[in-house]
Amino acid sequence: MTRIVRRLRAVAALPLLVGACSASAVFADEAATTTSTTSTSAADDVAPSTLERDVHLFVIQKDGSVEEHDDSTLRANTTSGVDDIAQRYVWFNKDIEHVDLLKAETIDRDGVAHPVGSEAIRDVQEPRSAGAPTFEDGVLRTVIFPGVEPGARVHLVFRKTRTKPLQAGAFAYLVEPTRGPVELQQLIFDLPDDLPLYADARGYTALPPVTANGRTRYTFEYRHGTYAPIEAGAVGYATWGDRLMVSTVPDFATFAAQYRSAAADPTANDPTVTSLAQSLTAGLTEPADKARVLYDWMRFNIRYVALFLGETAAVPHKVVDILRNRYGDCKDHVALYGALLAAVGIRSEAALLNLGPFYTLPAVPGYGASAINHVIVWIPELHLFADTTAGGIAFGTLPTGVMDRPVLLDGDGTLARTPAVQPRGRTTRLQIDVDASGTGTFAYRVEDSGAPAELERNVFRRATHRQAQQIAADRLRQTGLHGTAHVSTSDVAATRGPFATTLQGTLEHFTWPDGTTALPALTSFAGGLATQVQAWLAEPERTQPWVCIGGDFDETAEIALPDTLRVTDLPTDTAVRDGFFDYASHYVFDPATHVLQITRRLTAQFGHQVCTPDQFAQMRGTLQRIERDALSQVVVKAGRM
The missing domain is CATH 2.60.40.3140 (Immunoglobulin-like)
Incomplete structure (x- = not known):
């Protein structure tokens, strides 16, 4: 090469x-x-x-x-x-x-x-x-x-x-x-x-x-x-x-057969492999539970060496050597995980594909940056793919970089496809209490579910205490706010299920005690609904296929204002629905309690990960309406109601 x-x-x-x-x-x-x-x-x-x-x-x-x-x-x-x-x-x-x-x-x-x-x-x-x-x-x-x-x-x-x-x-x-x-x-x-x-x-x-x-x-x-x-x-x-x-x-079936033959390894049945698999799954009866436990052990114990498949000989190292060394590239991960699964009676196959921003394979088989360069595991009886090289991905979900693309199964040499979509959700709750000086104290809770949950959990799992607090400060700064922020999280040792982070702190000059202030009508910090919509609108027009990944957003904010301020302008409720998006927002200010409540909900469904320029043209008007609402402001003025 x-x-x-x-x-x-x-x-x-x-x-x-x-x-x-x-x-x-x-x-x-x-x-x-x-x-x-x-x-x-x-x-x-x-x-x-x-x-x-x-x-x-x-x-x-x-x-x-x-x-x-x-x-x-x-x-x-x-x-x-x-x-x-x-x-x-x-x-x-x-x-x-x-x-x-x-x-x-x-x-x-x-x-x-x-x-x-x-x-x-x-x-x-x-x-x-x-x-x-x-x-x-x-x-x-x-x-x-x-x-x-x-x-x-x-x-x-x-x-x-x-x-x-x-x-x-x-x-x-x-x-x-x-x-x-x-x-x-x-x-x-x-x-x-x-x-x-x-x-x-x-x-x-x-x-x-x-x-x-x-x-x-x-x-x-x-x-x-x-x-x-x-x-x-x-x-x-x-x-x-x-x-x-x-x-x-000549064809993908021949290519798969060559890979399968080269990957044959008699050490896959070694007693050390069998003993490890059986000890890890002791007491479990369901194949899905066994596969999940072995998956989690792989991603936390076998270091991934990120060399693309085909850059060196497309032959895994011996399973016993991978287990002893505790590291390997993608084909080594597949070899060892497959051997552990086999040791507890679960059949698996290698699935060869492209890892990256390429959503097609060439018409003839071969390795390469935009051709086959990665391999993951296909578990037929569970009807799911698994990529143990992705340390921050929970069992049952896949990294974005291997979703919605053709895969070559080495069992029978057929071309299949990874799932086009998987659950993705984010729920946020923001509370801000503003005093007469204009300083605010806030509490911000984010719960991720589906594919993003383990990614977020993995960020904090690997972070020191100081690094975690820096992440909190960065997220506040990226929102355009100034102040202090401290973070706490739900259990980072868990390997599945929703994951929550809570930021608490202060906001400097959130409002001015005199004159007029245009407050951002926030329902989330950076990374929320507004950030996602702006990412989709990164280009005013598109001539090239682009990545479109959907999800569900549910955001609520309560902003308590001092009685020295009165609200003079409030955004108008918005509801937008088309073939891709379902969006609604609601604004209400209670003059008795001086509390402003804002809710926003967005469901984005594309059915796949790649959208065409024509589809972008169809959805651009809707996205612009959502963006304008998500970035709207509340105008407050000094003076009692």
């Missing part, structure tokens, strides 16, 4: 690719619209850097071994472009690959070449290995170019030889644009002519294959000018934009 940072993001998981089939994207219409906008938009700003020429030749053998020749030239157009190109990295697996730098030089604006000295080339450990010895095979060869300035170019040529395939007899490669201008990129795959290459090329032009001397060359070319900006909240570009995936594996 080669990954040249900033210009070419490539992920080679298995050995290589073939043929020509075009993938159909879930958002094909939106992709076409966006691509057109991208290619025709007249951006007057100069791109910081440009990929002038980038040629990658892969010579692949039937056993999956590969020799790769890379020759690339990048130009810095601006000062910020110097940072883009002046330091480049070549990723390799030191256990099975060897890299030879054939040329590394800076070419100044006058065309004079300045070679990179040996002192500016060094190997550094892949930082995500986190010091775990069994993951120290990933290395970054760092090349620091001298004298780079606007108008200069950097030229890097290297050869990388992989003598042992990541997966025997297979090869795959993923290329995604890094969204800088490309004058010419060429990817050439040279294979034995009886080893076909399958490709999903979107935005990349496939040239006619050339066969000679028992081998066939497949060439793909790519050119692109300035890209349109990625919109706030948009799904990953490769979901709908340009991408090339090639593979010698």
